[in-house]
Amino acid sequence: MASTPASWIELQASAFRHNVLALKKKAGSAKLMPIVKANAYGHGLSQVAVLAKKWPIWGLGVAHGxxxxxxxxxxxxGRVLVLSxxxxxxxxxxxxxxxxxVVNDFTTLNQVISFGRRAGSRLIRIHIKLDSGTSRLGFLPSDLRRVKKLLNDLPRTIIVESLWSxxxxxxxQASHVTEDQLVQFLTMTKALPPTRYRHIACTAALIRFPDTRLSLSRAGIGIYGxxxxxxxxxxxxxxxLKPVLRWYTTVRQVKNLPKGAYIGYSRTARLKRAGRIAILPIGYADGYDRRLSNRGQVWIAGHQYPVIGRVSMNLTMVDISGSRIAVGEPVELIGPHVTADRMATIIGTIPYEVLARLSPAIPRYTV
Known part of the structure; x- marks a missing residue:
């Protein structure tokens, strides 16, 4: 890095590869499709694309075109599937x-058919999504007779690669919902022409429910460790699994404050005794959640320190009383000592959200 940015993200390439191989092995004979939607779960789509070239995978899944x-x-x-x-x-x-x-309703199916009829020899591969009980995108059981009729009359330039859900x-914890959905999905696939692939498993399913692995399994959060x-x-x-992402910043200012000093917006924190604070150049605009105000933790020079006061748009304060921390000291925001799981627990959410909300503007480096 030529200069130190306000914060930066490091991606552990060896951890990525470890996770992909571990999940590929767990998937058995099924091929593996890592999911890289939402900027690769906050890790950086372009960076992950470079690493994925070397992975033994079916291809990559994204949400949008x-x-x-x-x-x-x-x-x-490699192969890329638009899932949403x-x-x-x-x-x-x-x-x-x-x-x-993906083709998930009659509108998208008719659009693809229309494209196939006017595109000459241009091939397009489609994946038919079935709603097996999640009630999001996908054809319902009542749609299948009409779907089958349309699929049996497709232009030759349209190839149906999979049925999925x-x-x-x-x-x-409960398993009966997943087992029931799998039965429903397999029943629905029998009503349609056979395809090369069927897939319904995510990271949790391919680990917990072997019968869901089928011929292709999708792995999202697991490949990120x-x-x-x-x-x-x-x-x-x-x-x-090995966490891939580490998020760092540096101390930009240190202040010695007297007893009774208020910290940050709305004066939500006040020093009970004279102390020191470090000001970090990150905030909720970067993805450091405002709910971490007076609750979050960071790691500096081998020790954990609490966030004090409100997390603001671009600044966060940390109580470093009793330390010798100086300006320029590296700060771990997410990493081995401050995990995304722990951060999610503190603010009452899931690690998916913590990672996916990291600003795309933060520089990302593969190490």
Whole structure:
């Protein structure tokens, strides 16, 4: 790094590879599709695209067509599947770049059919999403007779690669919901023409429910080294995951303050005795959640220190009373000592949100 930015993210390439191989092994004969939506769960889509070229995977999954195009721009030439939404105006570009798309209702199915009839010899691969009980995107059981009729009359340039669905509760302690959804999904697939792949498993499912692995499994949060839930971790016999992301900043100012000094907006903190604070150049605009005000922890020079006062848009204060911390000292915001899981627990959310909300403007480096 030529100069020190306000904060930066480091990605551990060896941890990425470890996680991919661990989940690939757990998936058995099923192929593995890492999911890199939401800026690769906050890790950086372009950075992950570079690393993914060396992974033994089926391809990558994204949420939107724009993310798929960004992967191509970053130099990723493997298979890419758009899982949630694409615009009909970008369908030609997606097809030209070999990007595969979801079809989840009659609107998208008819758009693809119309494209196939006018696109000449341009091939496009589609994946039919079925709603097996999550009540989000996907065809319902009552739609299948009409879907089958349309699929049996597709233009030859349209290839149906898979039937797939999404589980609602594979991370939860109870197992009957996942088992029921799998039965529903398999029943629905029997009503449609066979495809090369069927997939329904996420990280939690491929670890906890072997029958969900089928021919292709999707792995999201797990490839970043984060457990989806405590029940998943408890069921992961022989599987270890290594967190990939570390987020750092530096101390920009140190202040000695007298007893009774108020800290930050709305005076939510007051020193009970004379002390020292460190001011960090990060805040909620960077993804450091405002709910960490007076609750968060950071790691500096081998010790943990509490956030004091309100987290503001671009600044956060830390109580470093009794220390010799100086300006320029590195600060771990997320890492081995301050985990995304712990941060999520403090603010009452899940690590997915903690990571996905990290600002794309933060520089990311692979180490």
């Amino acid at each position: 724009s993310e798929a195009l960004q992967l191509r721009k970053a130099g990723y030439r 939404a694409w615009d009909s105006k970008e369908l030609l570009t997606l097809a030209k770049m070999g990007i595969e798309v 999404h589980l609602s509760s594979s991370e939860d 984060i457990w989806p839930s405590p029940p998943t971790r408890q069921a992961a016999k022989g599987v270890t």
